[in-house]
Amino acid sequence: MSNINLIARDNGAGLTRDMHLLADLLREGGHDVTITGLGHRSRLSNRLRRLHARLRRLLRGWFKGQLNARYDINIMLEHVRPESFDQAHINILIPNPEWFRSEWLPELPHFDFIFAKTRHAERIFSERGCRTVFIGFTGADYLDTNVARLPTFLHGPGRSGNKGTLPLLALWAQHPQWPPLTVVWRRKHVELQALPANVQLIREYLPEETLRQLHNANLFHLCPSQTEGYGHSLVESLSTGCITITTDAEPMNELVTEDRGLLVSAHTAGTQELATLYDFDPDAMRGVIEQCIAMPEEKQKALGRAAREWYETNQRTFRQRFLQAIADVAPRQTDTPR
Numbered sequence: 001m002s003n004i005n006l007i008a009r010d011n012g013a014g015l016t017r018d019m020h021l022l023a024d025l026l027r028e029g030g031h032d033v034t035i036t037g038l039g040h041r042s043r044l045s046n047r048l049r050r051l052h053a054r055l056r057r058l059l060r061g062w063f064k065g066q067l068n069a070r071y072d073i074n075i076m077l078e079h080v081r082p083e084s085f086d087q088a089h090i091n092i093l094i095p096n097p098e099w100f101r102s103e104w105l106p107e108l109p110h111f112d113f114i115f116a117k118t119r120h121a122e123r124i125f126s127e128r129g130c131r132t133v134f135i136g137f138t139g140a141d142y143l144d145t146n147v148a149r150l151p152t153f154l155h156g157p158g159r160s161g162n163k164g165t166l167p168l169l170a171l172w173a174q175h176p177q178w179p180p181l182t183v184v185w186r187r188k189h190v191e192l193q194a195l196p197a198n199v200q201l202i203r204e205y206l207p208e209e210t211l212r213q214l215h216n217a218n219l220f221h222l223c224p225s226q227t228e229g230y231g232h233s234l235v236e237s238l239s240t241g242c243i244t245i246t247t248d249a250e251p252m253n254e255l256v257t258e259d260r261g262l263l264v265s266a267h268t269a270g271t272q273e274l275a276t277l278y279d280f281d282p283d284a285m286r287g288v289i290e291q292c293i294a295m296p297e298e299k300q301k302a303l304g305r306a307a308r309e310w311y312e313t314n315q316r317t318f319r320q321r322f323l324q325a326i327a328d329v330a331p332r333q334t335d336t337p338r
Contacts, residue, residue, distance in 0.1 A: 002330045003032040007084055008077035010037030013159075014232060018077055018094075021138070022322070029323040034071070038081075072331055075115075078229070080104040089331045094135075096229025097124050098275035113329050115322075117230040120251035124274050133325050138318045139235030143308070147216035149242075151293070154218035156184040156211070156233060162272070163233075164224035164247070164280055166190075171286060172199050179293065181222075182214060215240050219300065220292045223252075224264055224285065226277040231255045239311040241304035243295070245288055249278035260306035264288050 004026055008019040019037060026033045074088035078096050085091055094115045105128075108114075114130045116122035117137040126132045157163035165185055172181050173196050184202045195201055206214075215221070221237035223246045228234070234255045237244040246252040248263035256263065264285050266278040 001030045001032060002072040002326065003034070004073045004075060004326075005034045005036055005071040005084070005088060006075050006077070007036045007038065007079075007081055009079055015077055017140075017232075018137075022075070022077075022094075025319055025322060026326070028319075029326070031326070036084075038079075073326070073329070080107050082107055082110070085110050090329055092329070095121060095125065097121050098227045098229055098272040100274045102273070115325060118228075118251035118254055120254065120275075121229075133329070135322045135325050136314065136318045137230045137235075138315050139230075139232045139239065141239045141311070141315075142212050142215045142236045143240050144212055144216045147213055149219050150217060151220070152179050152218045153181040153220045153222055153289075153292075154184075154214055155181060155222040156214070157187070158184070158233075159186045159188075161187055161190075162226040162277065164222075164226065167280065167282060168222060168224070168285070169195065169199065171282060171289070172196055175286075175289075178289065182218060184211070184214065215242070219243060220245065223256075224266075224280045225252050226269065226279065227272060227275040228252055235311065235314075238307040241308040243292060243300060243303050244307060245292070247278050247280050249276075260303055260310050262288050262291070262303075 006019060006023055006026070008015050010016050010019070016037070019035060023033045023035055070086070071088035073090045073092060074084055075092045075094065076084070077094050078099055080093065090112045091110060092113045092115055093111045094117065096117075097120070108125075108128060108130055111130065114125040114132040115135045116125060116132050117135065119134065122132050122134045155163070155165065155168055157165050165183065168181070169183070169192070172178060173193075176196050176198060178198055180198050180200065182200045182202065184206060186203055186205065192201070215236060220243045223233050223237060223244055225231070225233070225247055228251055231252060234244060234246055234252065238255065238260065244256050244261040245264060246256045246261065247266045249266045253263055264280045266280045269277045269279040271277060
């Protein structure tokens with residue numbers, strides 16, 4: 001058993017969800033976990049949370065007869081926190097390439113390991129000389145078999161601006177005969193033209209149970225991301241056994257393959273930090289949507305079954321890979337503290 005300090009920005013969204021997911025897995029694996037959930041650096045609450053983690057570490061060491069005891073492992077999610085390096089024997093980063101700031105590059109040698117959620121991230125950090133371990137990841141199970149499913153479309157970019165939302169709206173405006181499209185987009189300060197009658201735009205916050213209902217009620221999920229740190233929206237869609245449509249580019253096509261979803265050809269459209277951005281080709285997207293509309297029920301079911309089977313398998317294998325990776329890198333009792 002290792003004592004582990006899990007450090008992440010507690011943003012009330014994806015990072016918070018990932019932080020608690022990993023904490024639960026580590027505790028199931030028998031590890032002692034401290035969560036250091038941080039907000040913006042300037043906040044007094046950040047200092048208090050870091051102080052709490054430090055006092056908990058020192059108190060644990062005092063019970064073991066050790067002065068200035070350190071955690072066995074720090075795990076930092078997305079953000080690099082240099083002030084925490086000396087609090088643990090082993091420092092691990094689980095990065096999202098599209099949010100990895102250039103100012104953090106000099107800090108990479110201070111990490112003992114990079115845990116990569118995608119092969120895309122594994123390659124990016126391995127090429128920078130980091131000791132990189134592929135762990136994969138997982139996402140929430142959104143399946144609800146009690147919800148009636150219709151051959152309609154759902155696009156849920158949340159608050160993101162890099163999910164291809166505006167080009168999708170433009171396509172639907174050109175095709176008033178297409179089935180209804182529901183868009184859940186809470187991004188602020190975006191001016192939109194009048195929407196066609198077959199588009200419903202939801203801009204307010206939706207409870208989790210309402211989002212789950214929408215995921216299951218719409219057979220086709222449009223998720224043409226420009227980039228992903230992992231792809232939670234993709235995995236949530238796959239979990240429902242619906243038809244997931246995404247960009248044929250890394251890392252999106254790691255999760256959605258032709259045997260369990262539909263891929264849309266794309267071209268490079270710039271970069272965001274360490275990640276490459278991709279825009280889908282409008283004509284290719286038009287063709288895929290027409291393919292969905294005409295898709296036989298037998299193929300719908302085959303893709304849906306494959307998506308659900310992948311999700312269930314990935315759930316099991318991620319837990320095994322992650323806990324094994326922790327076991328492999330954890331300092332042993334005979335290790336000399338660094």
